[in-house]
Structure formats: C-alpha cells, structure tokens
Amino acid sequence: MGSAERRSREMELRRKDIIEAAEHVFFEKGYERSTMDDVAKQAEFSKRTLYAYFNSKEQIYFEIMIRGYRRLIGLLQDKLQGNNSFTALEALWEITSVYYEFSCAEPHYFQAIIEYENSLVDFQNGIPDESRDECYALGEEALQFVKNALQKGVEEGSIRADLPVDQTTMTLWASMLGIFSTVRTKKHYLERYYKIGPGEFIQESFRLLLRSLEPAQ
Template identity: 40%
Template sequence: MASKRAQGKEIKRNKVIDAAEHLFFSKGFAQTTMDDLCAQAHLSKRTLYVYFNSKDQLYFEIMIRGYKQLITMLEENQQSLPVIDRLKQMAYTVYQFSVLYPDYFTAIFSYENRAADFEKGVPDASKEECYRLGEQVFQKLTDLIEEGQNSGIFRRKPDAVQTAVILWSCLHGILNTAKVKKNYLASFHSIPSDSLIRQAFEVIIRSICIDSGGDC
C-alpha cells in the first residue's frame, strides 16, 4: 500500500514537471505563473505546492532532465582515443545535444546563477541535484584537460579548472553564434553551421596545446 502511495506521488510529481516543461519551453519561464501550471497539470494550487514551492524549483528539475540526457550522450560516446580526440568528441557531443534537445540546451546554458543558490538555508533537493549533475559534466571536461596537462600535451597555465571554464565558455559562445547567426553565416559567408563549429573546436583546442602543430 505504501509503495502504491509513493508511486502515485511520483506520478503526480512528474506530471507537474511535464507541465512546467511544456509551459516554460512554449510560453517562457517569466511569463508562466503558478496558476498556469495548475491548469496545465490539472491540479489544485494546494496540491501543486505539496510537490514544489516555486517556479525556480521546477526550473531546476527541468535542468536535471537536460543534464541527465547530456550525461547519457557523453557516456555513450566515450571511446579509447587520445586525449585530444576525446576532448573534441566531448565538444561535438555537446553540439549534438544542442541540436537534438535545443530547449534543454537553452535552459541549462541560459540559466543565470544567483547568490541565493549558494546561500546556506532551507535545503532544496532539486537545486542540489541540478548542481551535482552540472559539476559531473564539468568534471569530465576538467579531467580531460588535467590528463592532457599531465601528459605534456596541454599547457599547465591556467590550471585545469580555469582552462575548463574558459573552454566551456568558448563552446557556449560558438554554439550560440552558430545557432542565432546561422542564416547570416550561410548567406554572406557560405559557412555552414556544422563546418564553423568543427573548425572552432580545432582552434579552441589548439589554443591550449603546448605544440600547436601536428595532431593538436
């Protein structure tokens, strides 16, 4: 009986997240109200607040879904390749994620961290899980850079963490440019987005190599 009750709660909880995902992606986070969520999920506001206390908490849940999908793709694409090729593969997998799951990509990459996210206070399991998964992705990148530094392929300065932040930021920038400037790049410069992204990956990775020639 307890198991069925727990299962019922999980179904309702996912129903609310599904409703939030639909509305945030179609209407926008700022434009969506808790009343909208109640109507979409066919639940009373009292029932809704049993599961989630705010839109922010629901946004974290949507990012959790996105991070899980990205992590699955990264792990599926893991191969026994030289570290440079694995770094390129990781970058290209993030690109594939942005194409296959554009709404999740936008949700993750457009989220603006707030000071309140890091304040000690009432525990928020959704927020903690979201940041844990985000760090899991970031750690994969940091580990690759650290491996390359230890093997004498990548520069040691800045350190692996700072280099990872820089590469992640560059990756975000080029993927965003390829998306929003797609028609302009094709019409004025005859540059397909896919080609631009692959060349950008080469330039970005070469910039951290000790020897910028050869395979790097």
C-alpha cells in the same frame, strides 16, 4: 503493496506529471512568460496542488534542468566512459560533438542549461537546497569529462603543462556556451554573411580553442 508505499508512488507520479506539464508550458511559451497558473492548467491540477509539491516556478525549472543534465551526461558516458583509445584532443573533439548533437536533438533542455549557466536563477528564493545542490553536482559531473581530457593531455604532453586544469576547464566550458549560443541566435546571419553553416562554425571555433592549448613547437 502497503498503503504508505502506494501513496508514495502516487505522489511521485503526480510530481512527474507536474514536471512534464511544466516542460510543455515552458518549452512552448518560454520560461519567463509562463506562470504557475499555466502549469496547473496543463497538468489539470489546482494551483494549490502544485504548491504542495513545489515551492515555486523556479524549483520546477531546476527539476527540468536536472532532467536535461542527466540526458547530456548519459550521452557523454555512452561516447567516452570506458573508452581509453581517444587521445586527449580527440576526447575534447568528441565532447564538443556530443554537445552539438545534444543541442540539436534536445534544444529545449540545452537552452534551459544555457540560461541557467548565464543567469543568477540559482540565487533566487524558493529553490530548496537539495534542488540547487543536485543541479550543481550534475553540472560538475558534466564538466568532469572535460577535466579528465585536459589532465590526460597534460600527462601525455599534447596539452600545455602550465595551464591550470580547473580554470582551463571553466574557460573551455564558457567558450563552448558562447559558441553554441552564437550558432543558436545568429545561424542565418552566419550562413548569409559569412557563408558558414552551424557545424562548420563550431568546428572552426573549437579548432582555434584547441590550438591555444597545445604546447609551443
């Protein structure tokens, strides 16, 4: 291994160490309450070293979201890619199931994605275009599973043909985020006052959404 290759590998490992340290800090303290000093301390690097790799705390946050998106997309691929036996509505149910499983298994990554989707963080200074563009691309890749299911439903007649696929995809995505956010923040309220668990609430909410997509009988 040449010196240039060795240095490149060392830099990549150090970059990975910083992201993992930031994950620990952000997930434990919360993104807003965390500082670059906290990350530097956790990574056992100087703050100057952190800024040699990342422009800002926001850029590191984007790298964490990118990790989260990749894990989510991996789950969606395992469940749906290459499986043509699902009808469109079944595929949408499977997608919802994957999101729920992801929210339970990877709550911190899921929360990072939700906070990104519900904020203007991507328009802040200090975030390089490549980090922002990668996050956009991965978000679109995750949405593509929903788009594909909707398009299939229109073609097979199980979903209304008058619905614009792109807009309907975004509506479903926004609705799913709202449903999952409600489950996360109001879990005990739902259980105590409405006698309904998180899984059942998600199922009933999504069933209502799917009924609105079906053609009139």
